[in-house]
Amino acid sequence: MKQLADTGYVPGDKAPSSIPAIKKGLAIRLIRDYQLYLLALPAIAYLFIFNYVPIYGVLIAFKNFNAVQGIWGSDWAGFEHFRRFFHSYQFGPILRNTIGLSLYQLVVGFPIPIMLALLLNQTRNKRFKSLVQTVTYAPHFISIVVMISMIFIFLSPRTGFVNHLLTFFGHEPVLFMGDPAYFKTIYVLSGVWQNTGWGSIIYLAALASINPELYEAAKVDGASKWQQILKIDIPSIMPTAVILLILNVGHIMDVGFQKVFLMQTPLTAASQEIISTYVYKMGLINTDYSYSAAINLFNTVINLVLLIAVNQVARRASDTSLW
Template identity: 80%
Template sequence: METVKERRGVLTKVFRDYQLYVLALPAIAYLLIFHYIPIYGVLMAFKKFNAVLGIWGSEWVAFEHFQRFFKSYQFWPIIKNTLTLSVYQLAVGFPIPIILAMLLNQTRNKRFKSIVQTVTYAPHFISIVVLVGMVFIFLSPGSGLVNHVIAAFGGERMLFMGEPAYFKTIYVLSGVWQNMGWSSIIYLAALASISPEMYEAAKVDGANKWQQILKIDLPSIMPTATILLILQVGQIMNVGFQKVFLMQTPLTAASQEIISTYVYKIGLIHSDFSYSTAINLFNSIINVVLLITVNQIARRSSNTSLW
């Protein structure tokens, strides 16, 4: 009887709030069509895929593609490039929006604050293709602004995009410039929830701006920063394919190869779908393991976690 009553109660709620469920249908359909149904394709990682036979009809090869990747001479260079670029991006790109948000929060000149916010938010809306084009133009050895400045101070012009040593720094710094303003919005929202009475009490106790930031602002946004850090670590192996691919040049492509660009070349250019699926599945598993590990560490150390 209880089960029947519970079912009737659920149906009553559905009929009562049917407008909300109708509004949710497009999002649910999107998740099903583009995120859940394609999971079926993961089977290709364990088969020798033949387009004529289909996924189910193709020959089962178990972990052969994974073993092939692990034994490949490209395995360690690709893993190293992906990890170093991801960790570099996280180490530089993660704290800068926090610093920017705390500085803007302490700014009392509203006009100056709005100008800074507009200037730092604007690059976020530039497409990756345009951004990479700007990078090539500014760093051009013949007409680039950076090389003009170097030459003006008596230095030699440099082919930045042709030197593997500069690739990671250019990638990370251009990403920071593009996203730091947009990423600071969530921290500004967290800082806006702080009671003004806390700042007034700190001023009465003789706290300066720096002490207010350390004792009030930073502890207040730590839960938000922890959640965002967990999410970013969970995506640490997913370095942006589009930007890396566009920044690759014939002189440096080999040293700039990462998992996402390698999967693209193996899967779409060389049509080795099973092998590329296996590599991408391995990449996803690493991300899941990192996400769970960092979440557990955060929960034990700060009582803040995703679950």
């Protein structure tokens, strides 16, 4: 509207007469700020080349892909690969494992960084605060491979310190990595230990932007630490938490492939199968590219639907959303 007003457009006039003026204004801005556009050009080109150009590969999911014939030359299969997956005996267990593991991780892992940030924000001893931050941030930089190796060592029935503790208190050693009942808990709790400190950074940044005068006024009114957290801290970080919750729900079907795959053992592989590991095995090991592409496309569509739905709910409930 401002652009139309700048061109002298008055309601009732013919809008097409203002189009050349708008184009002229756009050209002027491009010439005036060409350095900024050139600076953004590499990032735009990278995004276009690696995120948008490969989208045409989605056609593999609707074809009987043959590497010799290529994507366009392969025979059309329609929704055959989707029907094959939906009617597969593995569809139900894989979907349950994926959703169950994701929800477990979201319910347990999402609030803990918020709680850590709130506690650190109320800590006045800077040395202690720095120590806690360093200790909680450090696990994030451990690679997934090293993390899984540590888990196998710590939970070993022979040499693991967890089983040594159980034996010390009179219990029998437990084969944690060979029992499917422990898989989800081990996966989630190890992820909490590794990512809690790193996840709290964004909440600490939001808390740092709170006006100190609010705390001073709360103290004058006799508010306790708990009341300050409830009335000042939590409302201040709520928009950030809602945005991160929306993003996490949008990835609820994307459980980390590498960690789950490395944690699988011959005794528990069938019960630990999720969509990403199943796609890997079907696509790269069995070379069934069209079938694996169809499963991955189904996974992506579910994530997109969840993202849009949760974003709409958040916008109506809290006036905070991605768009």
